[in-house]
Amino acid sequence: MSELTVRGLEKSFSVNGEKRRVLRGLDLDADTGEITVILGRSGCGKTTLLRILCGLEKPDGGSLALPDRSRIGMVFQEPRLMPWLNTRENIGFGLGRKNADPDKISGLVRTVGLEGFEKAYPAQLSGGMRHRAALARALACEPELILMDEPFAALDYFTRATMQRELLRIHRERRMGVVFVTHNIDEAVLLGDRICIMSDGGISGRFYPGPSPAERDPLGEASIALKRSILSGLGNAPDQNK
């Protein structure tokens, strides 16, 4: 059972009076408990797709079947923490005052490894820590599906690698669905249970790396071969179904 089904999604924006079709009949499925990576170059419509999925934009056409909005979490490209709230308050931001169980927040602080920084304000955190807090804020609402828009793109190599490992660990623990948008092929190969290549406003190729991300060797033969076929897929876009 797919928890996310998108059929024939259409979206246009007018730029300087000119209509630009960003999404052209896009189809997408994402399964419960899987990490679906959407890979594409900048400007191919990845962010627009996520913004439609989380309800920030309305599609012009097509159908969407998703979990209830309250069960969808979103992690933006920027951490977008509230600068006047400390780490704990930011993590509990989406919960009402009544629902913000202190033990739960403490658990989330541990999950994303921010112990000792509970009382720090965003300006006092490093870039990676802010992204952790933003991830914890999305997790606090216990989403079935979490949408992530190039969340680690602004981080340096080492911090990004740590965050990717953390994401895989959290995903293993919580088994929520993840739709992860990136332009980084290595990141896609490392994280994805399913990799969808996006170009020209649609999904032009689908790859299923096989072994779960945790058992995958990012430098192994299989990963290299996968990377090669993704690269050729970005060139002439074959549909390599299972």
Add this chain to the structure above:
Amino acid sequence: MKKIGNFSKKLLVFAAILLAWDLVCRAGVWSTYVLPPPQKVFQTLLKMAGSGELGRNLLISLRRVAEGFAVSCLLTFVLTAAAALCPRIVPYYSDLLGMIRHIPPISLIPLFILWFGIGELPKIIVIVLASLFPVLLNTESGIFGCSRELTEVGKVLGFSRSRIFFRIMLPNAVPDILVGVRIGLGYAWRAIVGAEMIAAASGLGYMILDAQTLSRTDKVIAGVLVIGFVGLVTDGLCAQAVRLASRERGRADV
């Protein structure tokens, strides 16, 4: 060489002015009626403080400012919340406010005397007119300058419009609101003294004008000094509040 502290720098300027004042008086450049010597002014100040005249008038002026300023803050809250939650109503009043904003409150006093007499009401209205706009405009710029990045976080979390206003836009605007409060309080303070000089039977402005009609230049200068000092203190408190609100946001330099 040891650096001079900020407090000493401030004190130094005041001491220099005081010294010059004293020298000019001793040299007899102007008559003591035009410029009474500093000693005389401070004696008068102490006497006025001792007799309760100063405290009474100061309290009356401060109370008027507090009342009028509270009305300004309330109006600001109502207007901004309405504009944020229901933007369609803004055109009904935006140009009216724009017009009122450009009328100097003091110029309305003759009309107010005619309509309301010289009681408390016209003074409160003058303070509201003087202080509403700096508070309102700064609050609006803080509220509506809230980046979409932050309001979208609320939308994604399923917040209602009013929850986005109260949990994101309003706290985000606190530093701007405090800047508006700081400017607005200064305007209110200046306006009340002016209003009391035109139509009042109490307050610092009245006290100064009354002293002038009695040819008590020393009392006039003492009153002016008190106005300046009180303004400095309230402004310092506001500046401190702005600093506190900005510090946690990592913008301590504001």
